[in-house]
Amino acid sequence: MRSLKTGKSRRSTERNKMKYLLLFIAVFLNAQTMAYAQNNNTADSIQSFTLADCIGYALKHQPFVNQTGINISVAKTTNAINLAGWLPQVNLSGNLIHYNTLPTTFISDSSGIPRATHTGIINTFIPELSATETIFNPQLLYAAKSAHLYINQAEQIYDSTKIFIVSSVSKSFYNLLLTLEQINVLKEDTARLDRNVMDTYHQYVGGIVDETDYDEAVITLNNSLGQLRQQVENVVPQYAILKQLMGFPPEKQFNVSFDTAQMMQDIAFDTTRTLDYDRRIEYQQLQTVKKLQHQLTNYYGLAFLPTVSAFYNYYYEYENNTFSNLFSNAYPYSYAGLSFNIPLFTGLSRVENVHKSKLQEQIVDWEEVSLRSQIYTEYTTAMANYKSDLYNWSLLKDNKNRAKNVFRIVSLQYKQGIVAYLNMIVAESNLIAAEIGYTNALFQLLSGKIDLEKALGDIPYNH
8 A cells, every 4th residue: 555655656746747847848948949039030020141142241341351342442542643753743832032141252343353242132032833754764664564463463352352251151151050950950859859758758657668768758858958058059159250251230130041952952063173273363363473573573674774854944033122022023034954864883782682573583483383282282172071071961861861760660669669768769869960960961061162162263252
């Protein structure tokens, strides 16, 4: 009689535990769903961004992209400043002079004896209009030949920045989607495990299964709840990273949306393509650096040439001993001419500059050798990773389908009392691992394709 009461008391205790557990699960799942909805911004009033939308927004609003875009205008303005020397240079200047004591000069009188005499006018004002036109200048010639290269360099830096932003936003977008998909998988698993706990509990109360089966079911559910909580918490910082890369205001929210069918199509890539170094923006930038360095060598080589310019000066001279009458009479005069400057000897600095510039050209040549090796390594690594990820994704896709089928069969066998609950735990664990593994492999493959496109110079940055 005492044993029967003890059994009833234990089962009553377990019923109370079960009520509290189910209440906790209901509250927890509701809280996770609300948090997920908030972090994923499912409100209809919040706009949704596809990957293309995120990239397009980033290319317009990302601060670093806009800074490098402005640098193109800076380069053009700098060229205009450097080339301004080819245009006429016009200046207006003047001197207002008042002599306290006039200058002394010696003039011979009729007898031939020099006499000290003050000459000049006490008050003088001479405004001068001068104009010069450069006919030839080696420095201006260098500026003219290298102007387009500096603009090209600024544009390449702009393109390089956009390529970096496109690849970074794409990877961040896929990382966020991976977390959201893992949340969906874990929510389904948690709901399924919740049902298992309820079924196992009723079987335990009915004396069909052992208490350990019920405990194992609760343990498995708790593990799934822990994983779900971890992924839900990861959504917020991953959104923050994506916003930062996009230049999106942190205080505003947006949804991410994607087309699964389109994503499956995006996986494909032609792995038979060969590497073309000229398509890499880094290689293009280095070629521009080589051309600029070669222009600098030519400039130092032509530095011995003279600087030739034409000039014209016009003076409108006012002179009077009385200041109040200074502007009553003017005595204008003007002249024009040519000027030149030939650097006959500069302490061998010109020769040494030519030598230094040629050495720097050699350094750039070795940089090209190093860059080609680096690009080839990136290409082979990205290609190997893509092929490996593609093969792994196909295997895990098959594993996921098989794990679903195994779990379905084992669930039926367990309900019919054919297999132990341990088989259920193993099947459930394998299913969760297969689903998460497949999701990880899918987004790893998409990220690997971005690395491969970047290595081949195929990142589309003109959205």
